[in-house]
Amino acid sequence: MKIYNHPSLSRGVLALAGLVFCSLNAGAQGWPEFRGPGGSGQVEPGARLPLQWNETSHVKWKTAIPQVGWSTPVAMEGRIWLSSATEEGRDFFAFCVDAATGEILFEKKLFHCDEPEPLGNSVNCYAAPSAALEPGRVYMHFGSYGTACLDTASAKVLWKRDDxxxxxYRGPGSSAILYKDLLILTFDGVDRQYVTALEKHTGKTVWRTDRTTKWNDLDENGQPKREGDFRKSFTTPIVVNADGRExxxxxxxxxxxAYDPSTGKEIWKVAHEGHTAQVSxxxxxxxxxxxxxxxxSEILGIRPTGDxxxxxxxxxxxxxxxxxxAEGLxxxxxxxxxxxxxxxxxxxxVWRERAGGNYIASPILCGDRIYFFGNTGKTTVIRTGRTFELxxxxxxxxxxxxxxAVLGNSLILRTKTHLYCIEGP
Known part of the structure; x- marks a missing residue:
């Protein structure tokens, strides 16, 4: 196992990285966004992920990632991209890691904020939104603190938006997604709530749609009765094809x-009594x-018509x-x-089982296995089916x-301090 603790960069490493990519048996899609292809959390068919591991077993490499970040790694073409920020939220970074060795190829400061808003809790951080990745370009996103498009070969910034x-209120959380030539971003704050689409090649705004929520938390003067928590949200959207309509x-x-992803036009909406939505x-x-x-707190089963x-x-x-x-469950x-x-x-x-611990990260499905990742570093693997099987x-x-994230037959895991590549039976 290779362990890298805050590795330094060198011109030789960067030159070598520019010439050689290791595929790690990865499929064509890689892991391009939060929850992978299509945002479903499902691994490409045929992948063989490890079932068991620990700090001394099946760890191909382990790399310390500076600063703080909860963003999901995105991976493609032998490279892994992830974001990080200083603990107080003044500086924001992009990191690129070699998928074969774990070496940090690029560490690039993208944005600075003189007066970031305090988080007010220990659950979030300033680099929680995940990037979106496609061949040749990665789109790093930090909510209102900034969005940047980088060339994946050189880490050159192609465009930036910080406007x-x-x-x-408690830090950004919604991740970026790609749809055709659009980069779709979500901004649900305490002061305003909207979804916007940028032209991915230039960063220019194509459409912006304000939420049409009818708030019920106002006093007689039209002001929120309680600041903050009832209006903000941290979800990442998905694009679905339902009966031939996207x-x-x-x-x-x-x-x-539900919106038309090409225009931002609102198609339908379903009201509920929850707030501070985070689940995608x-x-x-x-x-x-x-x-x-x-x-x-509810799970809603909504038909494509909005019913x-x-x-x-x-x-x-x-x-x-x-x-x-998976398979109707x-x-x-x-x-x-x-x-x-x-x-x-x-x-x-169908069934209910107490697994123990606390959970923030989202699970993934590989074949008939589901992997759940806990706040303490425990991963619980179960088999799909109508009976619970650990x-x-x-x-x-x-x-x-x-x-x-998943790249080929490798699990790419980000803990609070390190990035891991896990391989094996």
Whole structure:
């Protein structure tokens, strides 16, 4: 195992990196965004991920990542990209890591903020949004603190935007996604809430759509009764093809929205009683599956027309980890460690199991295995099916706040301190 602790860069390393890419048996798609291809959390068919590991077993390399970041690594063409920021939120960085060796190829400061808004909690950080990646370009995103497009061969900045306002209140969280020639960004703050699409080659705004939420937290003067928590949101949208029509599904506080991804036109919305939405939606078996957030926590089964088919509520509904669907079943883990399996078509409970621990990161599905990543560094692996079956429990030294990535047969795991490449049976 190779261990890199805050490695320094050299012209020789950069030159070599520019000439040689290691594929790690990766598929063509790699892991281009938060939750992978399509934002579903599903690994490409045929991948053989390891079942068991620890700090001394099946770790191909381990690299310390400076500063603080909860963003999911994105990976393609033998390179891994991830973001980081100083703890107080004044400086924002992009990192590029060689997927074969774990060496840091590029460390690039992208933005600076003299007076970042305090986070007010220990759950989030200033580099939580994940990047979006395609051949030749990576799109680093830090919410209202800035968005930049970099050339993946040289890390040269091709364009920047730092004029998209939003008061995140507790730090940014929504990740960037790509759709055709658009980079779609979400800004749900306490002062304003909107979704916008930038032309990915130039960074110019193509469309911007304000949320049409009817807020019920105003006093007689039209001001929020309680500042902050009821209006902000941290979700990452997905684009789904439902009955031949593409929808940008974008949950927010109090409402789940669907837009035309090409124009930003609102198609439908579903109101609910939750707030501070963080769970990203998925689309399975012809159903949009979305979580409402805090206070009134529910999973909604929404038809592509915007009609709610079923609701599942209660303390077992996650408010941060996103769910996984496979063969008519929905799998989820609550923030406090309860795993639940539902039928996607009806919302009926199939099984419920207490796994223990706390969870922020979202799970992934590989074949008939689901991997859940806990805050303390434990990964629980179960088998899909109508009966709970535990396959393995694995431990690393530091906990997971970032969701995982997959490159070929390798697990790319980001803990609070390090980036790991895990391989093996």
């Amino acid at each position: 998209l306002p939003c008061r995140h 929808l940008l599904v974008s949950p927010a506080s109090s409402v789940v929205y 939606p998925i689309f399975a078996d012809g159903m949009v599956l979305a979580a409402t957030g805090a206070r009134t 709610v088919a079923w609701r599942f509520g209660g303390k077992d509904v996650p408010t941060t980890p996103s769910p996984i669907a 929905l799998y989820m883990v609550s923030n406090r460690g309860t795993m639940t399996c539902l039928e996607t078509g009806t919302g009926e409970t 396959l393995a429990e694995n431990e690393l030294d530091a906990g997971f706040m970032a969701s995982p």
